[in-house]
């Protein structure tokens with residue numbers, strides 16, 4: 001389980017998978033290591049942690065926003081809710097786990 005964005009490594013040979021290597025694996029169940037040619041399973045379990053972190057961030061930022069702004073202002077609320085969402089989508093490959 002990953003609690004923060006982290007690069008994955010091949011469970012067989014330890015090859016580091018960079019963002020550009022992990023990004024196409026988002027929709028795959030398994031892949032073949034480009035270094036040792038062994039089969040790797042792609043686990044998405046840690047995406048639940050990313051989701052939980054996103055929800056927590058949303059709750060915190062919106063509670064703070066309500067207390068700071070005292071009135072509903074749509075633009076700051078929109079930015080505060082869209083930016084973490086986009087960031088989470090960008091971070092998805094870092095939360096994938098490679099398993100044997």
Ligand SMILES: [Zn+2]
Nearest residue numbers: 010013033036
């Ligand atoms: Zn490998």
